[in-house]
Amino acid sequence: MDYVDRNIKSELDNNSFFRSPEFQELLKRVDGHTVMGSNKLIFVYEISLNYKDEPMAEVGVYKGGSAYIIANNCEKEVYLIDTFTGLPKVSEYDKHKEGDFRNVDYIEVCNYLEPFKNVKILEGLFNERKNDIPETEFGFVHLDVDIYEATKECLEYFYPKIRNGGSILIDDYDSSATEGCKKAVDDFFENRKEHCITLGTTQGLIIINKEDEK
Numbered sequence: 001m002d003y004v005d006r007n008i009k010s011e012l013d014n015n016s017f018f019r020s021p022e023f024q025e026l027l028k029r030v031d032g033h034t035v036m037g038s039n040k041l042i043f044v045y046e047i048s049l050n051y052k053d054e055p056m057a058e059v060g061v062y063k064g065g066s067a068y069i070i071a072n073n074c075e076k077e078v079y080l081i082d083t084f085t086g087l088p089k090v091s092e093y094d095k096h097k098e099g100d101f102r103n104v105d106y107i108e109v110c111n112y113l114e115p116f117k118n119v120k121i122l123e124g125l126f127n128e129r130k131n132d133i134p135e136t137e138f139g140f141v142h143l144d145v146d147i148y149e150a151t152k153e154c155l156e157y158f159y160p161k162i163r164n165g166g167s168i169l170i171d172d173y174d175s176s177a178t179e180g181c182k183k184a185v186d187d188f189f190e191n192r193k194e195h196c197i198t199l200g201t202t203q204g205l206i207i208i209n210k211e212d213e214k
């Protein structure tokens with residue numbers, strides 16, 4: 001499968017409903033650094049703003065586009081984790097192939113995100129780097145890993161660490177190209193209170209409900 005970076009500038013021209021000048025400016029700055037369209041990035045922008053004074057994380061950084069928006073909006077630490085060599089081994093539930101999204105250069109991503117002093121980039125498999133994330137209570141976590149195992153691993157790690165009322169945005173929840181991701185989310189929340197809200201963009205939003213733990 002070939003992946004084409006989104007032509008954000010042309011989307012910007014055709015989407016006059018994104019009226020926030022700040023969001024429009026961010027779209028210009030992430031152009032060429034993301035496979036996400038402006039219809040999805042608006043949710044990354046709006047939801048992260050809601051948690052701006054709390055720690056955030058993203059797994060699935062690729063060339064850094066969605067991470068740039070998160071880092072811009074967050075006044076606390078932002079942890080960004082990716083292999084930066086493409087997808088690891090996939091499962092029977094995934095349509096993606098190992099190595100998809102490997103056309104990325106770790107140093108270039110570091111340079112691109114260098115203006116944000118609140119960012120900590122962890123290169124490698126999530127499961128091998130998660131212990132380098134300090135014990136933190138998160139407000140917002142963005143998962144854009146596309147595949148079953150990584151989605152499962154990330155939910156197992158982050159769910160207990162997100163505060164009551166915090167959010168997880170899953171980029172690939174409702175896409176026929178990433179059914180493994182949906183399975184991991186649905187399995188994880190099957191016996192939990194939260195419901196993954198589909199946003200109509202293939203993204204899913206989970207608002208953490210820990211009322212019973214109080």
Ligand SMILES: C[S@@+](CC[C@H](N)C(=O)[O-])C[C@H]1O[C@@H](n2cnc3c(N)ncnc32)[C@H](O)[C@@H]1O
Pocket residue numbers: 033034035036059060061062063064065066067081082083084085086087088100101124125126127144145146147150
């Ligand atoms: C669709 S791309 C992310 C796109 C990005 N959010 C953007 O704005 O374009 C998916 C990324 O997930 C990463 N990934 C998937 N499984 C991973 C794992 N177990 N550990 C670390 N990174 C992983 C891949 O390396 C790939 O860069």
